[in-house]
Amino acid sequence: MEVPLLLNDFLRRAGKLYPNKTAIVDGDQRFTYGEYQARCNQLAHALLKLGIGKGDRVCILSPNSHYFMESYYGVTQIGAVLVPLNYRLVASDHEYIINHSGVKAVLVDYEYTKVVDEIRPSLKSVQHWIVADPAPNPATPAGWTDWDQLVENMPTTSTPHIDQDENETTSINYTSGTTARPKGVMLTHRNVYINAYNFIAHLRVRHEDIELWTLPMFHANGWGGPFAVTAMGGTHVVLRAVVGSEIYRLIEEEKVTFACMAPAVLSTILNYADKEKHTITTRPRFTVAGAPPPAAFIERLEKDLGWEFMQIYGLTETAPILTVSTPDYQNVDGQNMSRRARAGVEAIGVDIQILDEEGKPVPMDDTTIGEVCARSNVVLKGYWEQPEETARAIFGGYFHSGDLGVWDEFGNVSIVDRKKDVIISGGENISSPEVEDALYKHPAILEVAVIGVPSEKWGETPKALVVLRQGMSATEQEILEFSRQHLAHFRCPTSVDFVDSLPRTVTGKLQKFVMREPYWKGVDRRVN
Secondary structure (H helix, E strand, O other): OOOOOOOHHHHHHHHHHOOOOEEEEEOOEEEEHHHHHHHHHHHHHHHHHOOOOOOOEEEEEOOOOHHHHHHHHHHHHOOOEEEEEOOOOOHHHHHHHHHHHOEEEEEEEHHHHHHHHHHHHHOOOOOEEEEEOOOOOOOOOOOOEEHHHHHOOOOOOOOOOOOOOOOOEEEEEEEOOOOOOOEEEEEEHHHHHHHHHHHHHHOOOOOOOEEEEOOOOOOOHHHHHHHHHHHOOOEEEEOOOOOHHHHHHHHHHHOOOEEEEOHHHHHHHHOOOOHHHOOOOOOOEEEEOOOOOOHHHHHHHHHHOOOEEEEEEEOHHHOOEEEEOOOOOOOOOOOOHHHHOOOEEEOOOEEEEEEOOOOOEOOOOOOOOEEEEEEEOOOOOEEOOOHHHHHHHEEOOEEEEEEEEEEOOOOOEEEEEEOOOEEEEOOEEEEHHHHHHHHOOOOOEEEEEEEEEEEOOOEEEEEEEEEEOOOOOOOHHHHHHHHHHHOOHHHOOOEEEEOOOOOEOOOOOEOHHHHHHHHHOOOOOOOO
């Protein structure tokens, strides 16, 4: 018998087996699995009534919330495709993504309706504007439909069955590349389903787990957490914003056992000043990805707090889990913290190869650098309406990550550099050409190059190297403020150096590896 792997199986199981178990905690609101499933069904019915059907795109722009959790199953139930948006982007970014993916309905958090209204006239494909606001009797903005009012009279049972194939696209997740415009990663039910199985197996997810959502739900579909934790009947505890005191309060009060995060969030947790005010009775497992954390972070988490650290590596294009750092039988007692920060070994069903420029495996000597490549059922279907980009990423039977790494004799991978010029800061991709394009609007800038430089908190942050026009002047603060007027703040440079010229090849291409060298001197990994 062959039954398609469809992600709605996860909520169907949890709703059937654990209808009275707490599924979601979101502020003062609590939802059982029975209630969660009912709300997802109501959203699906409401979307059908609006004319949304199989293959239509529905985007969601929201911080973490129970509404976001409902979108994963309500949208997919009717065969529509979810497009999660990064709420940290500026309006022009959303405009491009919504238009490029042909979104038919937008689901938007109450704090972000003004952002969408700013670009509304240019969103030609959008027919329905739905706002999520948990406040009692919310003041719904003009031109918007309140989410709760939309669904309240809808049936709580499943929508009529439709045929779906496991290789159909379930989400389009936009990720920044080396170009100014992001690419839409098409993930299938099969991609997401198998990643969820690996999430459960390698991160040891169980029925009793209580996950704190320190990770943005939009980020690579929350790394698969909405599916894996739901499948096992665990509890989701929503965190709307990363605030140290709130993280500790929720760990204490909700007895959190598990969380996923970028190194920047781990830094916030470690550097929270009032740890002693909280009585933590659980030993949470913290899974970190987005950039390898400093070994000192791992030691502080485990020795000072007594909590557990795990590292994974992957990309949005791989749903995302490719490798996992534990167990490592070459570091049985776990005391080699530098080794703990490695990407680790391939996940189940993943074939990792470190390949040279000719597509041949490099020696497993932990020294020879090659590109991290993967072959697996978690690899994307392709980039939405960009077949040429798909062909650049998937060839020779492997997905080519653009990350450079080494591997040891046991196949344990360490990421050491980046093939492309993407900067990863706090787990978020930043396209350096896009930042440069914004800075070039400054009248005093003749030339500019943006590179990633080490940051203990964020892994790396953008630095602008600026050549000024002759006879003109500008200060570092002026350029930093200028960037914040033109870019999402997480994309802005955190520092500026003024230089006489920028190193280039004979053909005029910027040599960013030369620019990075002084800032990374003495740092083993070029991805901090």
